[in-house]
Amino acid sequence: MLVNAYAKSSPVSRLAVLLFAAVFAGINSWDWLVNPHVLSLKAAQTYAAQTDSFCKKGRIMHAAAQLQKMEAQKLSVEVKALEKRFFSLETAQIFFTELESIANQNGVTITSLKLIENAQDPKQLTGNGVSCHQASLSVIGKFVPITNLLKQLSDYEQKLDISAVSLITKNDRIECSMILSIYVLEQGGKK
Amino acid sequence: MNNKLALGINISSDQITLAMLKKTRQGLTLVKAVTSPTTESVIAAGNIKNPAQLARMIKDLCSKHKLNTSNVILSLAARPSLLRITDMPREVGGNVKQFVKDELKHYAPLAGKTVSHDFAILKNAKANRLLLGAADEDKIAGIVKACNRIGVIIRGIEPAALAAVRAIYAKHITKKFDSNILVAHVQDNSLTCFVFRDALLDFIKVTAISSPADPDSIQAFTDEIVSVKQYYQLELSQNAKNWEFFITGINSMQNSEAAVKSLQAHLPQNRVYPCLPQSIQADTSIICSTSADPVAVGLAMRFFDLGPAELKLNLLPASTDDAHNLQKFGLVMANTAAAAFLSVLLAVPVLKSKLQIVQDATAKQLKASDLPPMEKLLTTQNQHTGRAKYLKDQLTVLTSLSMAKQEIDYAQILREVQHRIPRNVQITKMATQPENFTMTLSGLAATYEEVNMFTKLMARSPVARTASLIKTEVDPTGTGLLSYNMLVNLAPMENDPNAR
Numbered sequence: 001m002l003v004n005a006y007a008k009s010s011p012v013s014r015l016a017v018l019l020f021a022a023v024f025a026g027i028n029s030w031d032w033l034v035n036p037h038v039l040s041l042k043a044a045q046t047y048a049a050q051t052d053s054f055c056k057k058g059r060i061m062h063a064a065a066q067l068q069k070m071e072a073q074k075l076s077v078e079v080k081a082l083e084k085r086f087f088s089l090e091t092a093q094i095f096f097t098e099l100e101s102i103a104n105q106n107g108v109t110i111t112s113l114k115l116i117e118n119a120q121d122p123k124q125l126t127g128n129g130v131s132c133h134q135a136s137l138s139v140i141g142k143f144v145p146i147t148n149l150l151k152q153l154s155d156y157e158q159k160l161d162i163s164a165v166s167l168i169t170k171n172d173r174i175e176c177s178m179i180l181s182i183y184v185l186e187q188g189g190k191k
Numbered sequence: 192m193n194n195k196l197a198l199g200i201n202i203s204s205d206q207i208t209l210a211m212l213k214k215t216r217q218g219l220t221l222v223k224a225v226t227s228p229t230t231e232s233v234i235a236a237g238n239i240k241n242p243a244q245l246a247r248m249i250k251d252l253c254s255k256h257k258l259n260t261s262n263v264i265l266s267l268a269a270r271p272s273l274l275r276i277t278d279m280p281r282e283v284g285g286n287v288k289q290f291v292k293d294e295l296k297h298y299a300p301l302a303g304k305t306v307s308h309d310f311a312i313l314k315n316a317k318a319n320r321l322l323l324g325a326a327d328e329d330k331i332a333g334i335v336k337a338c339n340r341i342g343v344i345i346r347g348i349e350p351a352a353l354a355a356v357r358a359i360y361a362k363h364i365t366k367k368f369d370s371n372i373l374v375a376h377v378q379d380n381s382l383t384c385f386v387f388r389d390a391l392l393d394f395i396k397v398t399a400i401s402s403p404a405d406p407d408s409i410q411a412f413t414d415e416i417v418s419v420k421q422y423y424q425l426e427l428s429q430n431a432k433n434w435e436f437f438i439t440g441i442n443s444m445q446n447s448e449a450a451v452k453s454l455q456a457h458l459p460q461n462r463v464y465p466c467l468p469q470s471i472q473a474d475t476s477i478i479c480s481t482s483a484d485p486v487a488v489g490l491a492m493r494f495f496d497l498g499p500a501e502l503k504l505n506l507l508p509a510s511t512d513d514a515h516n517l518q519k520f521g522l523v524m525a526n527t528a529a530a531a532f533l534s535v536l537l538a539v540p541v542l543k544s545k546l547q548i549v550q551d552a553t554a555k556q557l558k559a560s561d562l563p564p565m566e567k568l569l570t571t572q573n574q575h576t577g578r579a580k581y582l583k584d585q586l587t588v589l590t591s592l593s594m595a596k597q598e599i600d601y602a603q604i605l606r607e608v609q610h611r612i613p614r615n616v617q618i619t620k621m622a623t624q625p626e627n628f629t630m631t632l633s634g635l636a637a638t639y640e641e642v643n644m645f646t647k648l649m650a651r652s653p654v655a656r657t658a659s660l661i662k663t664e665v666d667p668t669g670t671g672l673l674s675y676n677m678l679v680n681l682a683p684m685e686n687d688p689n690a691r
Binding site (some may be wrong): 010015016019022029030033034037038040041042045048051052054055057058059061062064065066069071072075076078079083084085086096123124126127128129130143144146147148150151154159162163164165166167168169178183185190 | 218219438517520521524526528531532536538539542543545549550552553556557560562565568569571572575576578579581582583584585586587588589590597598599600601602604605606609617618619620621622623625634
């Protein structure tokens with residue numbers, strides 16, 4: 001039927017049919033053959049532009065990271081310089097262990113040494129790897145040895161604060177109570 | 192298509208004449224003129240018997256003489272045909288086409304046939320008049336289709352007599368207001384007489400005659416022309432006017448001379464002039480160096496719209512014209528489609544190569560950048576930034592702690608107390624309140640003066656700002672000594688971190 005209809009159609013109709021078919025084929029061939037490549041090319045061009053942008057950003061970020069690294073190294077050196085003024089966890093333990101011998105050297109006897117849990121930094125400066133440890137120390141001895149002990153503790157190499165000192169005379173000896181605050185640099189100042 | 196070249200082809204029973212004109216700056220130039228005899232098997236009695244053979248003959252002639260066949264104007268070779276002037280009533284108004292169709296219905300020889308026709312409105316002050324031409328479409332379509340099929344593109348078909356008039360119009364007819372002009376064209380046993388009054392077409396008469404070579408025919412030819420003149424003299428009282436007679440279509444010199452002699456014998460006072468192929472340069476406005484058939488030249492001139500507009504008819508059937516246009520359109524479409532398809536085919540590799548170039552460039556750029564992945568880069572940057580910030584904050588804390596000195600130097604206080612305490616004064620208790628920088632001393636003394644002295648000495652100490660007795664009383668334990676309480680306002684340490 002269709003063939004017959006086509007055969008009997010006018011030249012204009014045939015041309016219209018052919019034209020439609022050509023347009024249809026053209027559109028479809030464009031869609032099937034060319035358009036995917038066009039889209040791929042567009043995607044590749046976008047990717048190339050993004051890559052270029054990423055490379056530039058990456059270089060900037062890399063440079064910024066290097067600067068930060070250099071700054072961190074510089075700061076690390078500065079921290080290292082101050083590190084010796086503070087206790088580490090290790091030296092803190094040694095200090096408390098050696099405290100008795102220090103007292104004995106000065107001619108006083110430790111009657112009590114208690115670590116204060118959840119100690120609050122009286123200066124409120126701690127943080128960032130620096131913590132405050134406090135201990136309540138009671139010694140008994142003569143006035144001068146106690147003075148010497150206080151002097152030795154005050155002049156200790158690492159940062160050590162003495163507070164709340166009280167003296168009570170007991171017979172011919174003096175009992176001295178105080179609170180020792182030491183500042184500990186955690187992990188030797190490294191994070 | 193070359194629009195500067197046109198080929199006029201006059202088809203008659205005995206010969207085909209071709210004339211190619213070229214449009215140049217100087218004017219129309221005759222490029223080539225060709226004549227070839229025909230046979231009765233091709234054309235006879237004014238009708239084309241074998242269109243395909245005729246078309247092939249034309250094509251061969253054109254190929255042989257290298258004639259361009261893009262723009263061909265053919266003479267009408269179809270019988271019966273109509274060429275006449277018709278008066279048009281004023282009430283027709285603008286509906287001329289319908290009037291022409293109605294007129295053609297009354298023309299008996301073409302009754303019942305598909306008619307190809309054309310008309311031109313004549314310039315005439317007295318009445319609206321039409322030049323009307325018509326012929327059997329089937330007879331015309333045959334030769335047109337045959338020609339078009341082999342590449343001879345027919346642009347128009349016109350009666351040969353009109354083409355002859357067009358050819359000589361510029362030289363012999365126009366601007367001749369002092370005489371009547373009669374142009375007699377003889378072709379295929381047909382005499383067509385045109386009368387121009389004041390250079391305007393006024394009258395057409397087509398008469399069948401036998402061959403001009405025959406003496407009887409010459410007499411008939413002469414009588415016909417004389418009768419036209421007499422008609423004007425008697426019916427229209429045109430005695431005073433001069434007459435000029437131009438004879439076209441008689442290509443044989445001998446026949447022409449006989450016809451001219453005959454006419455001059457009957458019209459001794461008037462000019463009789465034969466327009467022959469040999470005198471084409473004198474008779475037409477074209478530039479030429481050889482002889483050519485005036486009809487073929489007139490046909491070619493039609494393509495360039497030369498000559499009076501009212502003498503322009505085109506009997507090319509609309510169907511063949513449409514078919515040709517359609518074919519041309521189809522060809523254009525096919526070429527466009529082919530070009531489009533080719534461009535599609537070419538576009539794919541071009542796009543692929545472009546894609547490859549872009550991808551290669553991207554890969555090269557990535558390789559050249561030598562950077563770690565963005566995620567890792569971000570992590571590294573964050574790590575360095577975080578560490579720098581942490582160290583900065585830590586350094587701030589450490590610096591602050593380093594700068595912060597011991598607020599109260601207890602050893603110094605004890606040394607001051609030791610040095611300043613009088614001999615008979617004893618300390619039993621000492622308590623410091625670092626939060627308000629005070630120290631309380633409690634003890635026993637022998638006398639009040641000594642306690643007072645101790646207080647004054649402590650007040651002068653560098654570790655104290657002030658010192659005052661809060662309370663003194665006799666020791667309640669019965670020792671007989673004096674009990675005292677002293678409040679010392681401590682002075683903060685000198686702000687020298689290196690003092691430690």
